[in-house]
Amino acid sequence: MKSFFKNAKQAVAAAALLVAATAGVQTKAVAQDDKTLLGAGSTFIYPLFSKQFAEYNTKTGIQVNYQSIGSGGGILQLTNKTVDFGASDGPLNAEQTTKLGVPALHIPMASGAVVITYNLPGDNNLISLTPAIIADIFLGKITKWNDARITSINKGVNIPALPILVAHRSDGSGTTNIFTNYLSKVSPEWSTKVGSGGAVNWPTGLGGKGNEGVAGVVKQTPGSIGYVELIYALQNKMDYAKVQNKKGVFIVPSLASVTSASNVTLPDDAKIFLTDTDAKDGYPISGFTWALIYKEQNYNSRSADRAKKLLTLLWWNIHDGQQFTSALNYAPLSKEAVKVAEKILKSATYNGKPIL
């Protein structure tokens, strides 16, 4: 029985040690050694960031610790000031902006796109779709593949008389945000009936969790149609559709056409959905992923040096870092986008003075 006490004492000692150890780790994180920058957010950008940051580390010795916890989580962490930058596939919404309290900068990091993928028996990759058709399919108004509106713009393509099964994301996501934003822009009915956001009240169809969930439904069900990230479709060699853009051109989704989508006059804050672009050769369902930072970098008693390091990193990301995009199937920033991003980075301040 004495051993009971002995063990209890040991247990207490061990627990105390453990607490001390964790506390040690925590203070270390709070103290933030200036060689490590912290980021969190978008899962979409994670493969690119991890490549870019690894390269940056070998080049400069500065380590970037990026947690891909989702855009919403990244914004929350930035709001709580536990990271140096957040990353998000959508711009801050009104509530997030209010919670942040002080101005934040949206710096475009790369572009992504959403493609319409489908499963039709036979060899019929790259069928053509117009915005109105896409909207009506996802509204549940076009229910057969051999609908006259679809067949009339796809002459010579064998389109079977299958019922259309819509597949959409069941989880909240940046992909859905871009896609529904696009539908809201091209279809007034969608805009009033459904609206746009990371998760919406779908008028029809099945929900799959993640790109793989949607792809699973589409791959298994003849006659289905869904939307996934361009990267996912490219990596998994899925069929996808050409989409007619604002200028009336049917555009094949590709890295080049997605980059072109951002090669338009952009607003000074780059806080814009690229969907339904004015660019003639741009794919219309494209969007930026942004890094989010505070405009005024002196907060939480951060050092000027740290702020400078963060800005230098992001500057590198939009210039030298862009060379890693294409290999990972991300669309690089267009010239216009880089120009705007430079301007935004230069507007960041420390004690009111520009950093770069």
Place this chain on the structure above:
Amino acid sequence: MSEVAESMELKTTQNPLGQIRLNITKRSFGQIRVESVFKKTLVLVAVLMVVIVLAIMLTLIIYSVPSLKSLGIKFLWGKTWDPITNVYGGFPFLLGTLLTSFLALIIAIPFSFAIAIYLGEYNPKGALSNFLKNTVELIAAVPSVIYGFWGLLVLVPMVRTLEMKLGVLPYGIGIFTASLILAIMIIPYGASLGREMIQMVPLNLKEAAYGLGATRWEVIRNVVIPYAKSGLLAGILLSLGRALGETMAVTMVIGNTNAIPTSIFGPGNTMASVIANEFTEADHTLYLSALIELGLFLFVVTVVINMIGKRIIKRFTNE
């Protein structure tokens, strides 16, 4: 402390076995203190569990306040779930949760009971019995995401073929598929508990029945099952609890449609799976709060069903 020692001595003197008394009086007060510390630890741990459950409940309530304020009681029977216009109704998900769980239970019970009776009565020992027992228990140990994958890749095409033959819309995924997956996942709970209870049926009861000329079937029907009833029912309740809360496997095969299911082959959604799907990217307060309220709702539903279940068990065993 001395009272404890005295009372213990008192108890043991009443005990006719003098030997035990001898052993106990030899014990020191220190050892008795250990006993009391041990007992206090047990009570503390038990109370802690209650505190944790209450704390979870309280947290859910506090975080649901914005949603409770804005939507009120309508949340319970609202049919629309729209994060854009901030209209949240949990009814389709409640229906989905109950439908999948009870359907799964109906499918699972015959299997659970068959396994329980076979392993408890017909083949309680030996290599085959052990192998079967371990296999059934393994079913409970497989992570639910694996069931989800298996369901998506194997079960869904099979259900689709069936649906084509039945002439309903061949989604493949939907409430029926989710119930099938759930049924497989919950079989071991009913089977294990039932088997143990059946093995506990006293041999002399069974022998008496055999002595009266009962056949094996009659013994099982009239002696074993009535005796093991409470265990079998408790197994069902345990299975139901598991089915109500299961998230991952269901999410992957249920179709995640936020509308009231129109048939058991149609897609639907459950409370747990909506929370899992939408929680991470819920980007405004009311949305997040509505999801947490859905969690609270699920919590309450589970508690209520458990209470009803306990009532049923009590009634059946007390008759």
